[in-house]
Amino acid sequence: MSAIVESMSKPAAAAAADEAARRRRAGLAERRRQLRAVLLAVLPPVLGLLLLLLVWEIVSARNSGIPSPVVTLHSAAELFAHPFYDNGPNDQGIGWNVLASLKRVGMGFGLAAAVGIPLGFLIGRFRFLAGMFNPIVSLLKPVSPLAWLPIGLLVFKAADPAAVWAIFICSIWPMIINTAIGVQRVPQDYLNVARVLNLSEWKIFTTILFPFVLPYMLTGVRLAIGMAWLVIVAAEMLTGGIGIGFWVWDEWNNLNMAHIIVAIGVIGVVGLVLEQALVFVAKAFTYEDVRN
Amino acid sequence: MDANEQKFIDIQNAEMSFFTKKGAFNALRDINLAVGKGEFISLIGHSGCGKSTLLNLIAGLTQPTAGMLLCANREIAGPSPERAVVFQNHSLLPWLTCHENVYLAVERVFGATENLVRLKERASAALALVGLSHAEQKRPHEISGGMKQRVGIARALSMEPKVLLMDEPFGALDALTRAHLQDELLKIVAATKSTVVMVTHDVDEAVLLSDRIVMLTNGPSATIGEILEVDLPRPRERVTLAQHPSYAQYRGAVLEFLYHRQRHPAQEAA
Numbered sequence: 241m242s243a244i245v246e247s248m249s250k251p252a253a254a255a256a257a258d259e260a261a262r263r264r265r266a267g268l269a270e271r272r273r274q275l276r277a278v279l280l281a282v283l284p285p286v287l288g289l290l291l292l293l294l295v296w297e298i299v300s301a302r303n304s305g306i307p308s309p310v311v312t313l314h315s316a317a318e319l320f321a322h323p324f325y326d327n328g329p330n331d332q333g334i335g336w337n338v339l340a341s342l343k344r345v346g347m348g349f350g351l352a353a354a355v356g357i358p359l360g361f362l363i364g365r366f367r368f369l370a371g372m373f374n375p376i377v378s379l380l381k382p383v384s385p386l387a388w389l390p391i392g393l394l395v396f397k398a399a400d401p402a403a404v405w406a407i408f409i410c411s412i413w414p415m416i417i418n419t420a421i422g423v424q425r426v427p428q429d430y431l432n433v434a435r436v437l438n439l440s441e442w443k444i445f446t447t448i449l450f451p452f453v454l455p456y457m458l459t460g461v462r463l464a465i466g467m468a469w470l471v472i473v474a475a476e477m478l479t480g481g482i483g484i485g486f487w488v489w490d491e492w493n494n495l496n497m498a499h500i501i502v503a504i505g506v507i508g509v510v511g512l513v514l515e516q517a518l519v520f521v522a523k524a525f526t527y528e529d530v531r532n
Numbered sequence: 533m534d535a536n537e538q539k540f541i542d543i544q545n546a547e548m549s550f551f552t553k554k555g556a557f558n559a560l561r562d563i564n565l566a567v568g569k570g571e572f573i574s575l576i577g578h579s580g581c582g583k584s585t586l587l588n589l590i591a592g593l594t595q596p597t598a599g600m601l602l603c604a605n606r607e608i609a610g611p612s613p614e615r616a617v618v619f620q621n622h623s624l625l626p627w628l629t630c631h632e633n634v635y636l637a638v639e640r641v642f643g644a645t646e647n648l649v650r651l652k653e654r655a656s657a658a659l660a661l662v663g664l665s666h667a668e669q670k671r672p673h674e675i676s677g678g679m680k681q682r683v684g685i686a687r688a689l690s691m692e693p694k695v696l697l698m699d700e701p702f703g704a705l706d707a708l709t710r711a712h713l714q715d716e717l718l719k720i721v722a723a724t725k726s727t728v729v730m731v732t733h734d735v736d737e738a739v740l741l742s743d744r745i746v747m748l749t750n751g752p753s754a755t756i757g758e759i760l761e762v763d764l765p766r767p768r769e770r771v772t773l774a775q776h777p778s779y780a781q782y783r784g785a786v787l788e789f790l791y792h793r794q795r796h797p798a799q800e801a802a
Contacts, residue, residue: 429623432593435611437640437691447636451627 307498315498316505330490332482334503338510341476341483344400345468348407352464356415357457361449363416364423377416385410385471389478399479406475411464418463422456423449458522465518469511539602540727541567541590541695546599548585558753559585563599565746565756567695572721572728574738576786577748577757578794583731584620584699586748590729591617591697604694613641616693620700622684624672630683631668634658634690641691658690659683661720678709682716689720696721698730702737714740715770722767735786739779740770747789757794760785 293309300308307315323335363370388409392402426449434444476485484507491499546563549556559582567573575583588594589601592611601608603615611617616637624633634655642651659668662682672680681701688696701717702710714737721728721741732738738745742762749757762782764773773779 427623429619429621430625432611432617432619433623433625435593436591436613436615436617437637438611438613439636439640443640447628448625451625 305497307501312498312501315496316502319499319502329482334484334487334506337482337484337487338506340481341472341485342510344403344476344483345407345465345472348404349411349465349468351404352408352412353415353461356412356460356464357419360416360419360457360460361423361445361453364420364453365449370420373416377413381413381417385467386474386478389475393479399481403472403475403479403483406471407468410471411468414463414467415457415460418460419453419457422453425456426452455522455526458518458525462515462518462522465514466511469507469514473507537569539566540569540571540604541565541729542602542605543590544600544602546586546589546596546601548582548589548594549597559751560589560755561753562755565759567727567729569727570725572741572743573730574742574745575729575731575748576733576735576738576745576790577754578750578790579733581748581751582754583748587617587697587699587729587731590695591615593617613637613691614693615695615697616688616691618681618684618688618696618698618701620703622672622677622680624680624683624687626672629669629671630659630664630675630686631655633672633683634687637687638690654690658686661689662686662716676709678705678713681705681713685713685717685720689724689726694727696726696728698728700731700733703733710734710737711770717741718768735783735790738786739764739782740768740773745782745786747786747794750794758789760789 296306296309300306300311319334323333325333326336359373363373385406389402389406392405393399396402396405430448430452431444434448439447472483473485473488476483477489480486480489484503488500488503491497491503543563543565546560547558548560549558551557563586565573575586577583585594589596590603590608592608592615608615624630625636628636631652635651638651638654638658642654646654656665656668659665662685664679664682664686667675667679667683672683675683681704685698685701688698702713705713718741720726728741730741739762745760745762746756747758747760748754760782764776764778764782
């Protein structure tokens with residue numbers, strides 16, 4: 241208050257200059273604060289990456305088999321210049337290989353969702369079914385999905401469906417388990433509301449169970465996609481054909497380490513994108529009260 | 533009022549035991565109570581005395597281990613929209629807007645006989661009754677606790693229930709909001725002539741709202757200790773009522789019961 245009175249008593253021009261200076265200072269401070277925030281957000285990841293490059297450089301300098309970051313960058317530029325070339329089944333661009341792997345993951349994952357999510361709902365809703373399936377799930381969940389590959393090969397008599405089968409097996413468990421947990425956690429209050437309103441089982445499912453379980457389900461889906469992307473690389477190394485996993489193995493046989501390192505980067509980026517996409521979807525479907 | 537209307541809800545020798553790992557726990561015994569049509573009944577008692585258990589029995593959410601409960605001469609076999617419940621923690625579905633929460637109830641009760649426009653009007657009318665027309669499209673997490681509880685009341689009223697059951701409906705609210713909602717409830721009940729059974733632990737609330745106050749003894753094996761007829765003129769207004777000569781007397785009677793004759797178990801131990 242006194243500050244205003246003071247500035248009013250001064251000549252108007254001086255007061256205006258004062259005001260402008262004050263605003264300039266405030267603007268400057270604000271800009272400095274923003275700069276700091278940006279720096280703090282950007283600097284640590286950049287430093288981390290630089291450290292990684294440094295370690296890589298040192299390792300490659302001491303080991304002639306491992307290409308340096310610069311060499312790798314060159315071979316990556318070559319690969320990415322023509323990602324979709326096709327010289328017959330054994331020589332295709334890295335883009336085709338990634339797409340082939342994604343297709344397998346999509347199929348195995350989709351089938352697992354189609355079976356696992358309804359099964360999770362049933363196990364969560366009916367204690368009897370939970371008693372039936374829980375021991376099976378507990379027993380089979382820790383088994384490496386690759387152990388299932390021979391069974392897939394035997395049953396389907398082909399490499400491609402066997403890889404899809406391995407993806408199916410590895411991604412079904414988190415979807416069953418998380419969906420069932422979600423259903424079991426539906427608050428009794430909501431179910432009491434359903435009972436007082438005398439809602440039909442279908443209405444209970446669509447208006448209470450499904451919206452409540454959705455975030456749990458999406459967590460399961462997210463875990464499953466991460467697992468599936470881990471497993472596909474290993475499965476393809478065993479089954480061969482076309483796919484990023486086999487591509488890595490093929491390049492190992494060619495002793496082309498630069499390509500392998502590029503492939504590792506590509507696998508990481510694709511996995512990150514898949515995961516982040518599902519995190520985004522999960523956030524969009526999580527309601528305030530459920531989040532707490 | 534004929535005999536049927538005097539015994540609109542009729543509880544005969546109801547008993548409720550829970551079977552736990554530690555053996556049977558007898559919560560309620562020998563409950564005999566008749567609630568008349570249009571009557572406002574409060575159930576009051578210390579925490580753990582089984583007042584919510586009794587309300588759940590009337591709602592049909594649980595079944596008595598012995599005895600019988602009738603509503604409009606029919607046995608209460610399970611929950612039904614004709615006995616609407618206002619839950620203590622509002623129990624609104626967080627993914628539905630206020631209007632959709634109420635509509636869910638309306639659709640269930642009137643969906644078979646009325647068209648969509650009429651159903652939506654009913655939901656809107658129920659929200660208007662509790663003064664929440666402006667919040668129709670908001671979701672529960674966007675509104676205050678008092679407003680949520682009002683949506684819960686609107687949802688119950690929208691079903692045009694024969695009986696309104698309220699489980700400490702204002703327990704979680706601050707004193708001013710609570711007073712405001714009590715006043716609104718008085719008006720709504722006067723307008724709709726609803727039969728109400730309300731669980732409360734607030735003596736003033738019980739005296740202000742009720743026609744009769746049912747006082748429960750301490751559990752386990754709680755039963756009705758005393759029933760107090762509150763003969764205060766309606767419509768009631770909280771400020772003038774506080775100066776009414778009988779008001780202090782009723783209030784005193786309930787306090788006497790709760791703090792002298794049925795001291796809280798924790799207080800007795802102290």
